[in-house]
Amino acid sequence: MNKFKIFSVALLASVTVSQAQDLNQAKKAIDAEQFDSAKSILKSIINTKPSNGKAAFLLGNVYLTQNVSDSAKIYFQKGLSGTEGAKLNYIGLGQLDLDNGNVVAAQANFALASKDVKKKDVEEYIYIAKAYMAANKPDYKSALSVLSRAKINNPQDGQVLLELGNAFYGDKNQNEAYVAYRDAFQADPTLIRAKMQLGVLLKGAKAYTEAVKAYDNVIATNANYGPVYRELAETYYLWGRNEPSKSKEYLQKALNYYEKYMSLTDYSLASRMRHADFLILAGDYKALEIEANKMKELDKVNPRILRYLGFAAYENGNADVAIQSLESFIATPTNKVLAVDYQYLGFAKIKKSIGADGKTIDPVLFNKGILDVKKAVEMEITITNNLADLGKSLYEQKLFKEASAIYEIAVTNKESRNYLLDNFYLGNSLYYDNTRKDVVKPDPIALQKADIAFGNVIEASPATQDAYIFRARTNRLLEKDDMMVKYYEDYIKVVTEKGPEELEKKAVKAKVIESYNNSAASYANTNKAKAIEYFSKTLALDPTNEYATKSLQTLK
Template identity: 60%
Template sequence: MNKFKILSVAFFASASVLQAQSIDEVKKQIDAEQFQNAKTSLKSIIKSNPSEGKAYFLLGNIYLNQSVIDSAKITYDQGLKAKDDAYFNNIGLGQIDLEKNDLAAAKAKFESVKSEMRKKDFEEYVYIARAYMNNSHPDYKAALATLELAKEKNGSEPQVLLAFGDAYYGDKNQNQAFISYRNAFQADNSLLRAKVQLGVLLKGAKAYKEAVDAYNEVIALNPNYAPVYRELAETYYYWALNVPGRYDQYIKEALSYYEKYMSKTDYSLASRMRHADFLILAKDYKALEIEANKMKELDNVNPRILRYLGYAAFENGHNEDAIASLQKFIDNPANKVISLDYLYLGKAKIKKGTIDDGTAIDPVLYAEGVALIKKAVELEPSVADGLGDLGKEYYEKKMFKEAAAILEIATSYKESRTFLIDNYYLGNSIYFDNAGKPVAERDTIALKKADIAYGNVLEASPETVDAYVSRARTNSLLEDDQAMIKYYQEYIDHVTAKGAEELAKPTVKAKLVEAYSTMGAGYANFDKAKAIEHFNKALAIDPANQYAIQALKTLQ
């Protein structure tokens, strides 16, 4: 009997060691971003040993990472019933609370985890810190405070140092992030994630060549470590955006490295989704459409596939398919809708609302599209960057009212690369939409927006002299003689300062005649002498100008 007891103890001890080894292997798979493999391993562990609470926790974390919150919650709830390490699952449930902005509920769960910890335990603190970091509302200060508790237990542990690096990086403390990542790798030179992150810091500083060199050092250590290829892809993408003349070359490099990343992971649905996200960044919509359809074959019910199908359909000119996919995605309250979803659906409705050659509009669809784009910009102002191009499409078709609706949204984002030119086109769109209309039919609210738009252009670029003329014309439509005279005079002053050669240009002469004639008409309302003076100035440039001739006869 004693021999049996010894054998039993040895057997269970051996099983426990094997289980720990399996969990450790899963952690390596997760770190290598082989999520499908990790899920398969964890499900196998749970099936063979349902008492392993940490397996449920890690599986739930993968679901959370993939934004499948319902599956994550179910898995954590099941894990709470496990015999061993069940309390870890409260960390995952706490992260779900953080997703819902329920900080009190999350803290209560984290405190319950701390109450279960033994004297030397520290891993729980690392996971709690990551819960603070890995949600839609990251709190890096709370993560750092939690990691200080882990540091008290084991400050030299590589995973603690790595987590510190991530928290400092998120908190925009690059120096401390560098020190933490460096120390983590020195403590464990198999911890390639820490060395990759040193390259990420260089990428963030726009030291792209140095970042690539750092990633190549990782590849020299382990050419099969997948995340380094994803970082190379992203680095070449940003390099492409920041180096004139190299965009095509570097984007090609970026896409090549992402394909390599895919080959080193598992071509799972999750990996394909991440690839799809990158294809959107790289604007490779043909490849996105192919990837989206492959994902549909793998999992026809995953809602995010509708997003990719919608984006690809719009960019490839299939507006009805884009509307169908994105509307279905947005209408499901369980889906986490982002600004780009509203933006793409809005643009698809606007495009569909433009009938055939763009000479007619479906006002209902167009209005719905504009409202969706406004919603997108409210969620994330930076998506307005680039909207000016869409507005200019309608401007060039002389659909000025429709152009103005889009350009007004585009100019709401002051950091836009095309902020000034978008303001200029906004002012012009409103002006041309109102020019020629009787006073009673003019949109004075819109015209005041045009005046502000021209003001934005001139504030930043006072030498954009045509904007003075446009602003003067706008104030003429507003029947504000004083403002009209002021801006025409500013135009005159600027072109006169450039000298005789400028004044001799036919286009400048025409605008000077316009300026003096319109100013003369304005002065006629309150200063006859000034009116006569300006009509005479118009005739000095164009003696045959009939408007000025008739006006002078009337005044004299």
């Protein structure tokens, strides 16, 4: 019996040590973003010892990272009934409370998790802080408060310092973040993420050359650390956007580094989704369509795949698949629908509404598309930044009425980066739509909108000369001669101030002549001398101008 007892104790000790080693392997896999591997290790531990509360907590956290909250909740609740590490699961439930906007319930769960924590213990504080930072609405101030207590308990703990760096970074305190990351790596040189985060700080400061050097230092330490290649991908993507002359070269580097990241982590559905998100960011919709179809093979029922299929189908010219995919995605009540989903659905309907001849329009389908775009903007005003290309495409097809419908939505956001140009094209679209050959009588309401749009351009950029000429033309259609003359005269003033070289341009000269002739015609009934002056100025520029010549003869 004694031998049996000794053997049992030895076996128990062996299993405990083995599980501790497996937990450490799981933590390393999580840090390396090898989430499928981590899940496999943790599920194995739970199967061997269902009472391992810490394994359940870590597994629940992995599911939270992958946005699978239902599975996360199951493991957190299961982990509460365990033994070692069971209290950690209150933290997981607390994060779910934060995600649902219930801060009071979250704090109650965090209090249960940290109750009776020993003086030197910091693990609970670390995970509570991480929960605050990983919530749908991150609370970096609360995370810093929790981590400050942990640092008092153990000032040289590398994990505490690493998370302090993350909290400071999230709170936009770059200097303190740098110190914390540096100290974390010095305290524990195995924390390669802390070393990598020094490069992330440089990326955030747009110091891309230095950021890449920092990542190269990480690779020199561990060439198989996957996350550093993701950071390289994101850095080169941003670098390319900030340096247009190298955008194509850097975008290709970014895509290559992301593939490297995938090869060192896993090709799970969650990883493929993250890859898909990056492909959208990079605008590589051909690759996105390939990735979306691979995801569909892995999980035919995952609704998020429909989003990727919809985006890719629209960008690759297949409006039908885009509409079908996105309508199915939006119609599922449990899906978290984003503004961009409605944007793409609206774009796809608008594209489909245009006939093969590029001229005929299905007005019902077009208006449905416009409603979807409006819905997108109501959800997220910055969607207006994405409307310029579609509006310009319709404008160039001479679908001026349809283009104006897009631009009217775009100019609702005065903070849009395209605000000036969107107003200009809105005004032009409305003007040209009212000068079509088949127009019997111009629409005064539409022309008043055009007048306001040109006014917005002039207010934002007084030197934009064509805004004056089109505003004058618009007021001519509105039969407001006084305002027409004012804006023609403003046009002449602006181009004259730009110097002789501007006036010598053929297109500008033609518009100056237009300004003189139309202004003179208006003055002919009220100010004969002014009319003669302007017609004379026309002839000084173009001695053969027939209209000015005959008008002068009549006036004299």
